[in-house]
Amino acid sequence: MDNAHRLAPAGVDCSRPLVDSSALEHLRSAAKGLRVAIVHDWLVTRGGAEKVLQAFLRAFPQAHVFTLVDSLADAERAWLGKHPVTTSFLQRMPLAKRHYRYYLPLMPAAVARFNVADYDLVISSSHAVAKGIPTHSNQAHICYCHTPMRYAWDMREGYLQDAGWQGPKAWLARYSLHRLRQWDLTTAAHVDHFWANSNNVKARIDNYYHREAEVLYPPVDVDALTVNEGERDDFYLAASRLVPYKRLDLIIEAFRAMPDKRLVVIGNGPDRKRLEALAEGASNIELLGYREDAVLHDYLRRARAFVFAADEDFGILPLEAQASGTPVIAYGSGGALETVRAPESQHDPAATGIFFDTHTPDSLRDAVASFETRRFDPSACRHNAERFSHSVFWRRTQTLLTHAGLVATPS
Structure with a gap:
């Protein structure tokens, strides 16, 4: 623990000015020819994952958002701008906007039904199932991983305990989470590039998925x-x-x-x-x-x-x-x-x-x-x-896209 707090943001050149007003414009210019889809687990509140999504949307004004459930009130969704939002069949299920987590066993099927075949770049903003989005060989799929799905891995027992299920219901839930874990591991193999939100998550991606990840810290306004x-x-x-x-x-x-x-x-x-x-x-x-x-x-x-x-x-x-x-x-x-x-x-x-x-x-x-x-x-x-500003986030994003061969090297 003594030295862990000294970890510097990956890819940040601390000798450079931290305030870079052109970072966003450079990234937008580099990516303007890309057709971009961003798959986000669900839109029910504006938490940390949504702040990352907002930063991506500012970087890719052409992006189309796909999400399982969208229950944001009109007064809370201004940050989405004019980006089109497509929801899954779960949006129409009874009480799904409020109790969407109860539909967890159906979420893999819901994300699999999204059609993103016409996009060059697919970014899954995932802490649950978004990374399971089907893509084809002519697309690049980048998973921005907030965490490997905690329901299937390190928080499984806590999830079951919080639900308070007993008897056959608990057995069925445990079996469903086991299947979800298998699905989560299988779909990880279909991601082209993992970006982790921290070294902490990078280590879990390696542990659970056996995949290397680059670190892109979330932006702080x-x-x-x-x-x-x-x-x-x-x-x-x-x-x-x-x-x-x-x-x-x-x-x-x-x-x-x-x-x-x-x-x-x-x-x-x-x-x-x-x-x-x-x-x-x-x-x-x-x-x-x-x-x-x-x-x-x-x-x-x-x-x-x-x-x-x-x-x-x-x-x-x-x-x-x-x-x-x-x-x-x-x-x-x-x-x-x-x-x-x-x-x-x-x-x-x-x-x-x-x-x-x-x-x-x-x-x-x-x-x-x-x-x-x-x-x-x-x-x-x-x-x-x-060290975690928006300009650092956008500069690092452009660097990672360049390394992935998706945009040209910055001049």
Whole structure:
């Protein structure tokens, strides 16, 4: 763990200016002759995967989007622009827009029915089944892999436990996930190029699929965030979709035992009622529910620290916090090891946060206590986040497309 946080973004020349206003134009110009299809698992919210999709859509204004289910409200889909969106037969299934995950056994068949034969480049933005899109020999299929399908691999038991199934239903679900795992491994062989969202995911692609992957870190909209160099408000912030694996319960339990420290939680999701019950009676804990980006960014700028307990594939929010000059207290596993710089000494000026080592409230409380003995420089946090800017993302994308022989070498 000591050296893992020193991993630099693959393909980033840190001697070059990080702000490159021409990076997007260069990429668009290089790829303008390509007919592009982007296959995204589903459009139900605007999370980290959708921020990557948005960056690809800006790079490929000619792209056509294919997705299994699209339930984005009109007010939430402006970022899709004028790109056409084609959905699968699951869109018409009962309650699919809200309970789409229950149709997981049908998803391989749904993605297989998409027709992308007329496109030169197919990019599957995949954390579930999108990479199973059928392509032919005259096309290039690039899988931007947010993670190998967790339902089939490392989160299978947790998925079954959360579902609460017993008896024959549990047996059937286990058998279905076994079949899904076989399908996932088979379709991995049909991908021409894997791009991983982190070294963490690159290692899992190698472990599960036995395929090499290039790393293309997700972009962080650092230009939309400003640094707070002044005094901070007296609260810690946690924000994410409220689902079990994000481990907001651990954060709430830790702060229940620290009544002198205020915690603000932003986000919505299926775990909200359970988390509200867990926080009930704790006057130092406030769950705000969903908030627009502008409100979230304001909280990020004012917080003492951003608290992140998920074992995440990458994790954009810790970098958005750092782009705001806010240090991070993170669980020391997964993508956080690549995005947060832990201190190498008591007064390390380049440090941007600290890690806690075990998924327990006690470990997090110890990390908070340690955090409060240190000072973190907002400009160091910002500088670290800038290594993951949109311009870096687009420049790296053009480099990878060049290596794949899909666009000309930049002049």
